[in-house]
Amino acid sequence: MAETLIPREFSSAPIGIGRRITNYFATFAALAAIVLVLLPLGAIFAYLIYRGIGSINWAFLTQTPKPVGEAGGGMANAIAGSVLILGIASALGVPIGIGAGIYLAEYGRNRFGDLIRFTADVLNGVPSIVIGIVAYGLVVLTQGHFSALAGGVALAIMMIPTITRATEEMLLLVPNTLREASYGLGVPRWRTTLSISLRTATSGVITGVMLAFARVAGETAPLLFTAFGNQYWNWKISQPTAALSLQVFTYAISPFDEWHRQAWAGALILIFLIVLAVTAVRVATKYGTLSGA
Amino acid sequence: MGVGIKVEKLNAWFGKTQALHEITMEAPANHATAVIGPSGCGKSTFVRCLNRMHETIPDAKAEGRVMIGDLDVYNGTSPVQIRRRIGMVFQKPNPFPTMSIYDNVAAGLKLNGFHDRRKLNEIVEHSLKVAALWDEVKDTLHKKSGASLSGGQQQRLCIARALAVQPEVLLMDEPCSALDPISTGKIEELIFQLKEDFTIVIVTHNMQQASRVAEFTGFFLLGRLIEFDKTEKIFTTPSDKRTEDYVTGRFG
Numbered sequence: 032m033a034e035t036l037i038p039r040e041f042s043s044a045p046i047g048i049g050r051r052i053t054n055y056f057a058t059f060a061a062l063a064a065i066v067l068v069l070l071p072l073g074a075i076f077a078y079l080i081y082r083g084i085g086s087i088n089w090a091f092l093t094q095t096p097k098p099v100g101e102a103g104g105g106m107a108n109a110i111a112g113s114v115l116i117l118g119i120a121s122a123l124g125v126p127i128g129i130g131a132g133i134y135l136a137e138y139g140r141n142r143f144g145d146l147i148r149f150t151a152d153v154l155n156g157v158p159s160i161v162i163g164i165v166a167y168g169l170v171v172l173t174q175g176h177f178s179a180l181a182g183g184v185a186l187a188i189m190m191i192p193t194i195t196r197a198t199e200e201m202l203l204l205v206p207n208t209l210r211e212a213s214y215g216l217g218v219p220r221w222r223t224t225l226s227i228s229l230r231t232a233t234s235g236v237i238t239g240v241m242l243a244f245a246r247v248a249g250e251t252a253p254l255l256f257t258a259f260g261n262q263y264w265n266w267k268i269s270q271p272t273a274a275l276s277l278q279v280f281t282y283a284i285s286p287f288d289e290w291h292r293q294a295w296a297g298a299l300i301l302i303f304l305i306v307l308a309v310t311a312v313r314v315a316t317k318y319g320t321l322s323g324a
Numbered sequence: 325m326g327v328g329i330k331v332e333k334l335n336a337w338f339g340k341t342q343a344l345h346e347i348t349m350e351a352p353a354n355h356a357t358a359v360i361g362p363s364g365c366g367k368s369t370f371v372r373c374l375n376r377m378h379e380t381i382p383d384a385k386a387e388g389r390v391m392i393g394d395l396d397v398y399n400g401t402s403p404v405q406i407r408r409r410i411g412m413v414f415q416k417p418n419p420f421p422t423m424s425i426y427d428n429v430a431a432g433l434k435l436n437g438f439h440d441r442r443k444l445n446e447i448v449e450h451s452l453k454v455a456a457l458w459d460e461v462k463d464t465l466h467k468k469s470g471a472s473l474s475g476g477q478q479q480r481l482c483i484a485r486a487l488a489v490q491p492e493v494l495l496m497d498e499p500c501s502a503l504d505p506i507s508t509g510k511i512e513e514l515i516f517q518l519k520e521d522f523t524i525v526i527v528t529h530n531m532q533q534a535s536r537v538a539e540f541t542g543f544f545l546l547g548r549l550i551e552f553d554k555t556e557k558i559f560t561t562p563s564d565k566r567t568e569d570y571v572t573g574r575f576g
Contacts, residue, residue, distance in 0.1 A: 140382070208418040212482070214380055216432030216489055217408030226435050230422050 076302070083299030086292040092300075096262050096278075102289060106297050108264045112179065112273040113304070116258055117248055119183025119268060124190035125240055129229075131191065132198020132236070137224050139199075148199075151192040162188050163253035171257060179265070179272035182258030186250060190243040197239020201232035237316055241309050248305045251276040275301040326523035327393030327492045328353040329374065334388030336366075336373050338381070342547060343369045347388070349542050349552045356515055356524040358534035358555065361544035362570065367527045368415075370544065371495045374525065375410040376403040392493055408436070411486030411522075415498040417478035419470030419485070425461050428470040428481055432489035447488050455484035456514055476507025483514065494518060496526040500533065512537050531571055535559050543567045 090105050097104030131151070135144050166185035171177055205228045213223040229236070247253075254260075259271040260281065275297050282294035329351040336344035344366045351357035359367040372378040373386045376397060390397035397406055419428050427434070429448045438444070448465075452458040457480040461473070470481055479499060486494060496515075500508040515524060515537045528534050534541050535555055542552040543564075551558060551567045562568045569575050 206418070208414060208416060209420060211377065211380070211414065212418045212420070212485075213431070213435070214377060214403075215375065215407055215412035215414070216435070216485065217404050217406075218432065218435040219404050222435050227420060231420070233422070 079295065079299045079302060082292075083295035083297075086296035087299065091293070091296055095264060099287065099290075104293075106273075106275065106278055106293065106300070108261065109273040109275045109278040109297065110300060110304070112258070112261065112265065113248070113275040113301070115179050115266070115268065115272060116182040116186065116254070116274055117244070119180060120186035120190060120247060121240075121244060123183060124187035124243065125194060127187070128191045128194025128240075128243070129198050129236060131195040132202065132239075133224060133229065135195065135199040136202035137220075137228065148196075151195050154188070155192040155196075158252075159185075159189060159250050160252040160255075163255060163257055166253065166257045174269065176269075177257060177259035177271040179258055179268045179270065182254045182272065182274065183268070185253035185257045186247040189247045189250065189253065190240075193243035193246065194236075194239050197242065198232070198236050201235030201239065202228050204235065205231045234316060237312060241312060245305050245309060248308075249276055249301060251280045275304075326354040326519075326521060329357075329493060329523060329525065330389075330391040331374075332389040332391075334370070334373055334386065334390060336369050336378055336386040337384065339383040344373065344386070345548045347549045349549055351523060351525050351540065353393075353523050354519055354521075355540060356519055356526060356538040357540040357542065358538035359525065359527045359542050359544060360529075360531060360534050360570075361550075362575070363529075365544040366547040367544045368497050369547075371412075371497055371525055371527055374493075374495055375407050375412055377407075377412065379403070408432075408489055409491050410493045410495060411489065411491035413479070413482050413486055413494065413496045413499045416502050417475055417482050419473070419478050419481050421469055421471040423470055424466050425468055425470055425473070425481065426465040429484045429488050431485060436489075447490075448484075451484040451488040452481075454487055454514075454517070455480045456510060457481060457484055474507075476503050476510065479503060479507065479511060480514070483511070487518075492522065494522045494524045496524065498527050498529060501529060508533075531559070543570060545570070 090103055091107075092105060092110070093107050094103070094105040095108045096106070131147065135147060138144070139147060163185050166181050166188065170181035170184050174181070209227055209231060210223055213227045214220070218226075254274050254277050258274050258277065260277040261271045261273040265272050279294045279297040279301065282290040282297065285291070331350070332348050334344055334347040335342065347370060359370060361367050369378060373388075374390060374392070374397065376386075378384050378386050386398070388398065392406070392410060395401060395406065395409060420431060423431060426448055429451050430444050433444060433447065449458065449462075452461065457477060460477060461468070461481075470478065473481060479502075483494075483499075500511050503511065512533065515526065518524060526534075526538060538555050540552070541555040541558040543550045543558060543562075543566075545566055551562055551564045553563075557563075558567060559571050562571060
């Protein structure tokens, strides 16, 4: 019966030259795409290392900037400031973003959910300088001065939509049969959401968080009139604070060769820190994973 | 010890479509009761009404009287409490993929706030032994994910997980339909042993399976219970023509 439906030649024919060419061509195209994706990244890294590595030394990592004209000095305070601001941004943005994502996926199949989804997508497209102005209005004007907190709030606002949407998408991928298994054991819904759905989606949610983190880590515009920058050490979240991206920006547009060299080095350190943070989180989450999971 | 189940005038809906009509039947304690019928006849919906899983689907609702022992399922008891007394095994094995084998079995207790390590160890071992899986997994309890097991092992893991919360009733929704004959045989053997301690309601597509494991059988058609009787009678001398047509393979 089957042979009347499918011609015999179809299933038994040798794979023709045309198909082989198509196969090679498609494989080649996929490889070429990978190279095209990796090339700019590699080029940026290589060039940053080439220009920046010469200015990185112990002083650069441990000292604050020297006055104009004096050689030496470093960006230690900006490195610390970036860590501080990104810490505040993550502490605010990650829980709010994940919380909103949970709401959208588990409870938000309604009009209100659609509204939040739309708002998050629009927020994602708002220029970062505008978000800086919002944080300026919210925090700087209220406090009366620039601060690390204001910078952190600005970056947190930028992180939230990315994390929210990623969390939602990842939770929706968790099969409903797992939720049912949990309900069937008499586990309440909130507990199921946290311990089953969110836990199953963890690696995807972390990818979303890392994307958001990496995106804001290099942001300069939202920090211009929030964190503002600082030439000295500062550990108080209520005071103006230096950040690597700000320092690079200031140094890069300056007329001094020494500052240009330091700007390259600062950019290199910034990228290095982002890679370090992303890798550390990846390794930490891999460590707890079971075989066969 | 198992407890008996009494269902009176149970009706269930998906939105405006009525899926169950006036179901009245009993599943006696410490016996297996099979629910058979063609696809879409409402047998899955029926067992999902017994532990109020039906209403977790948006727009679904159920009405009627269901007594599990002295527990009035649709009157004044929270679904969460009910589900702690009624274990459920699903059609497709659904172990929690991020949890170890041990944590899968302990999940029902741990997630409900029970953390006594020594007792958990005991319960996990006992549940896995009852589910005839202990010997196969005892060396990798904490190392391997529940999802790393074979399909048949996964289903026995799910049975162990359901048993660990020490229910009185075990609902099985086509527990063997995704399994090979050997795994199916193991699970059927298991059902025989489980009857000593639990009341079992099993939905099945497989009529041989119903006749092998169950003392009582209910035949569903188009959301109605057509006939309910001793399994032997259903398969040899059914009183309804439609039951006879179904069990002799004339339709369905």
